Amino acid sequence: MTEASEPELPRGIALAWGVAANPQRGPKREMSVERIVEAAVEIADAEGLGAVSMAAVAAKLGFTPMSLYRYVTAKDDLILLMQEEATGLPSDEVLAGGDWRERLMALYREQVARYMRHPWVLEIAITGSPVTPNSAAWMDASLAALADTPLSHADRLAVLLLVTGAARWTGIVLAGYQRAEREGAMSGDEITVLEDGLFRTLITGDAYPHLREAIDAGVFLDEADPFAFGLERSLDGVAAYIQSVAEGRVVERSPFPVSGDAGIAADKKYREAQKAVRNAEKALRDARKLERQAAREARDRLARQRPEA
Template sequence: MNATDDAQRRVLELLWKDARRPARGPRRGLTAEQIVAAGIRIAETEGLAALSMRRVAVELGVGTASLYTYLPGKAELEALMADSVGGDDPLPDDWPGDWRAKLEAWARNDHEGYKKHPWVLQLVATVAAPGPNLLRWMDSALRVLEGTGLTEAEKMAVVESVDAYVRGQARLGLDAHEPSADEMRERDAALRELVDFERYPALLAAVRAGVAPYAGDKFEFGLRLLLDGVEALIASKRAPTS
């Protein structure tokens, strides 16, 4: 087992072996939950880049060394933070309606959450250790698709596809620069002067129809197309065979 495997094992043990209570150190004092809450406050107000064991210690008014009696290090802290994020949100199967309504509600809720708390998107992209809350969420998401006729592999593919779509759209939204009206006018004037759009007939047709590339919220359109595909797959499973 190499160093990476050892670190992964430590993170998983912390998540799953009731290690949120200190293994050593004072019987009274901090809890891992308090440390995680402090880490989340820092990420929320200062961004994930500001997170460190030293910064968390300052937030809690303790010495940095004392934190290591509760958590081995920053990687373990981030794993606990990732597992706690969204713990109070409805699970996919808690939303009302049929499978499609549940997936739509879950996707919209997660998308809005990522937009409001962008540090969460960064955190879940870097933490690979699945904790209890993550597996509870995955179990719930798979239950949404029970009775659809999909195979277990297809159910997992649907859940992972919708999750990847939501994260990807959220990431695009975070990375995108929203130009001002003046910037848009200056850009468009420069493009008209510099670019022969007749060389791009399909794009020109779209622009003449009033469609601006890289503008507007495409989330709902893409989600509808994705779920239309899932619905077609489910329908094919139910279609009578000749």
Template sequence: MAKDSGSGLPPGVETAWGLRERPGKGPRPGLSVARIVDAAIDLANAEGLSAVSMSRVASALGVSTMSLYRYVSSKDELLVLMEDTAYGLPPEGPAPEEEGWRTALAHWARAQRDVLYRNLWILRIPISTPPITPNSVAWMERGLVCLRDTGLDEGEKTQVILLVSGFVRNEATLAADLDAATRASGRSMEDVMASYTRLLAELTDPQRFPAVTAVLRAGVMDRPDGPDDEFVFGLERLLDGIEVLVRSRNASGR
């Protein structure tokens, strides 16, 4: 079994930072934490997070379930390691000193979105702690670096990256939920939206719902946005608001 370092940190966090003593070579010298985590990620991407269990991962690796516990103490630890591994290190992206904080922060946000879209199961893991694993701290560092020369204080920088990452996660969750619903129904998103528009038109009237009626008559819902349009619109509006804050701080000499 992996030995507790006595740090008081959750086992998954200890393992991610290399603070837990790993077992020596056993009957399966090819088995490792990395192989176990990679197998679990493959399973989650193929069948969803609910399919991940110690027994299923062991089966995928061709080993006994008990042998996994020599490397990973529990499913909770495994989930922490899966998420940290799936995120990986953030891409460097454009230098804020050269391209500006807005371009750098937008790249950071899109990179997070790319990770989530490749690993939608991450969205099913409840958020139980602030960023504490190595890669999550690296993402936080990169986000803060994007804001280094904005004139915002450290608390404001932290709130900005929480705001932006929260938007990214919410957008990805909505997209994942809609995708799952349409797949379950066997219909395309276009068919679902067309049915919704027709039903909405039947249920509403101009007297009670004048604003909704105006949207329907404008044909907005008949022209679905592209997959990135809503994300780009929302991100740009967030950045607009942050830019107002940055300008006000610089104008006040803070």
């Protein structure tokens, strides 16, 4: 296994972390990456993500499109920075306390609220986890909520994805209703009554007996939150799993599809093999660190011994 080299940061990520080189000169002192992102977010909030372009942002700021490229060299980078701005940081209230479940539910509700304020974020294609400061802060907050549980780091990450996935799906649906309210000049309650009426008109008991039974029971008029209910029941499962781990009834997950005594033995061997690999990788890293240190010392000695011209 070769030692991983430090990757070169893409321009957008470097800007998000504040480590990108600033332009040598700009058209006016008022121009900055922050101003550009702020203007782009305002456009997206008012008109949607599709309205955002370098030309539109430049016009809003009173500059030419070419002047923006001194600061943000590509629209994809601008979209990344807009997403980072809209994501923001978890509030102090969310981070304040409670048990792991209360903290995860609070994070879920706050993420949904962010989507409602900036629904265009949901239109940005998912191409991987955004490696940006604010996104990292949300991930860290979720992992911190689970830090005192006996879950492995991999399990904690899986629970994190469960919560963020639920928040995103809830945001997608609620943002759709929010848009329908805005475009149709109808309240949420009016939309609900209209949908219930359509279902009652179109869905018959002969063709869709179970759906019709649910309609007659008033499920589409029920004021309970089905999204929170789904997440709560998922967290019931997580709680049961945590209890199983705490009682030693769950062994570390391995890729071997076996059970019983054979499964326990395979898991034990797998864990031992994983530990041996980690120890070997650490020894290799330490050896390479010593090698680099020795090489630097040798270069320094040669430099000191070299006669000056």
